Amino acid sequence: MRAMKKGLMTLVGVALVGSQLVACTNTSTKTPANTAASTAETKTATTPSPVAAKPVEITWWNFPNFQPLDGEVGKYEKQIIAAFNKKHPEIKVNLEMITFEGGPQKLNVAIASNSAPDVIYDAPGRIIDWGKKKLLAPLNDIVTDEVKKDITPALWKQSMVGDQIYMYPINTAPFMMAVNKTVFEKIGALDLLPLSRPDRTWTMAEYEKALQAVKDKAPEIIPTGFFAKSTAGDQGTRAYIANLGVSRFLSEDNSKVAINTDNAAKALDWVAKATKDKLSVAGAASLAAADVNDLFLQGKLAFTLNYSAVLKAQNVPNKKVQFEDILLPFPTLDGSKPKLEPYLGGMAVFNNGNPDKIAAAKKLVDFIANDPEYAKKNLIQTGGLSARTSITGLYSDPEYKYAETARQFITDAPTIADGYADIRTFWFPELQRVLTGGATGKEALDSFAAKANEAIAKAKKDQAASK
Template structure:
């Protein structure tokens, strides 16, 4: 038990910012931040234009003119420009599925944006490795103690901070309790500890399936959300990367073969929704919202997606969310995945422009701003002074359990994470289409990925 508790310390530390209002030692830092982050209109000395790109992360932000992604940012940009007349912000909202291609092309053409808001834990190190990212530790030097240290680790390399985290989106499992209740199976919902063993999960999902309802959904249309499905294998004791995130080791775990074989069997039995090889993560979300899926892994933002859908009619009003730990084998501590969104800055050669970028980033990461975007999606804020408790007691109860679990190593600290990530889903497709056995697909994935990593590391 002591080992289990220690393994969850990092995640509990990250989540505690949202679970309780912390106190102490920030008032002086906040005054300093306000004086240097928002005051001094026009103090850059010349007119400066900042290119700011963002993926559509935050919706339904309180105070924004509309619930759509990007609207809150546009509102805050107007406020910033009013305070800093010499600084102009060119804002672009980049679709998720186009962001990395668009940013990569811009960087390769020496035409990178100045500031990007994106999944910094997954993409930042790629640009740090290539020397394209600007170290920005001085942006938060006076308020660093207010930031979650576990999140800062994700944006730090060789002692230098290259990004500023804003929110953490934990990923775990969700039940649609309404489907269990409708079939008289409410007693199967693990309300006491919010945990299922693999055997309990299989039994429950088999019993709830039928008449247009599926126990769960898989997706392998692309790499997006792959870590959510991999949590099924982590719960059985498998690991995808080694501890240093320099090698793929998933093929070395018999549990991975067993877990994938079980999923194929569940697909054959009608427990898994049909067509997973061509299903994307958000397709599965839509099935869940339509009251057709009893369980799925996803991020904490699912609470907001479901509730927003009840308002606009895209969610069946009967859907009832219940958050729980990832199902696991006996004796295995389940692990959860996460995504950290935040700011990165590309290389700056003009000191005055860099100072303008610094002012803008500091403005956007003020505690009240981080709190606003965190609450919009039930995210974990990166700053202690932006902490809050969840209004929904069900979310709070789920987070009380999930926060004690360790984070899975999904390889995000590798500068080649994005390249290797794309190598897994074709193998998963082959498994689901029965073109390869789980064992063969795992071997092929590991060989391709490790050959690639070895070549990169030789350079």
């Protein structure tokens, strides 16, 4: 991938200067009427005409971050653009909706061919990688001190490279599990879920008991899910293993892998055994995150691993049967507080070498994040919580209130690590080896650690060489 060209353009302000008309008179005295007419004439001639804002055209690529209106993907985004144009009629915004399946590759091709969009709403996994490659325009100039103080360091870490802000954080929610509460009500086992606890924390032993109850009393339902086909949704599997094994995925400074502990290895071995025991979905090595969530939405799966308040809202029209989905933190081996990675959505501006387009794109970002009327509407339409700690109580749904509570468990996400784009590609092949009997949990995690640590070291070396 090659860096996009950078250029400087100078904006030239145009001043319209009118010449004052001076009336030539004789020595006779002017009448009051003549004086008034002369004054009005002078005022008209010396007042500059307002300079029209320079027309600019930008392109916005957007994943389906906002819930569709009337079942139409992109309809809400068009409303945003219409409202934006009332304040900035000089900026034409071309919207292109992309999917989570094909969008990442389309972005890679666009960047490689110097045809990236001007602005995008995405997540740190891709945005920070682009920022490290100098593909983005810093947003420091549109982030106020008030906003800086109102967003936690954990979220800022996912939005910055060094002291440069490359993503404007907008919506967030902790990634968690979800459970089909209706299934447990039907089998009379609701007491096996930790719903009576304010923080809903629970142990691996309690989780296993709940899975066994589903297997015994609702054999038509798959107790829980797992997936290892691709990098999509990797936060679900790594948080699942890390919490079951009371471990971290990476070290606190993100300098090396920390998931290859004995407890995490046992947790991964447990996943393989649970599959054989029919407590976990069969064929997980060939299932993607979307496949597992689809089973959940069909009512065929009691627990799913890759969920959040955002996904809960987005999945409402996708349910094939009606049931109540409830958010739960990942269980831990000893019942200790879980470590939840945050979902974070925000906007980034590509540095396409045109200062006018960059400035216009920043205005769109600022409008979506901070407009007095639309900022709150936009948050609710994403189904997420605000990235700003002062903005709460957007929803009356008790699951959203719990999601606010669960923010206490948020930890740093590994997406900010050097070499993360490569790190994640090594994860699923190792999971597949365990699921297919080709390696033990410890062998797989040690192999992953060796490859990932090498990628981290290489990325650090490359960054040092580019400075």
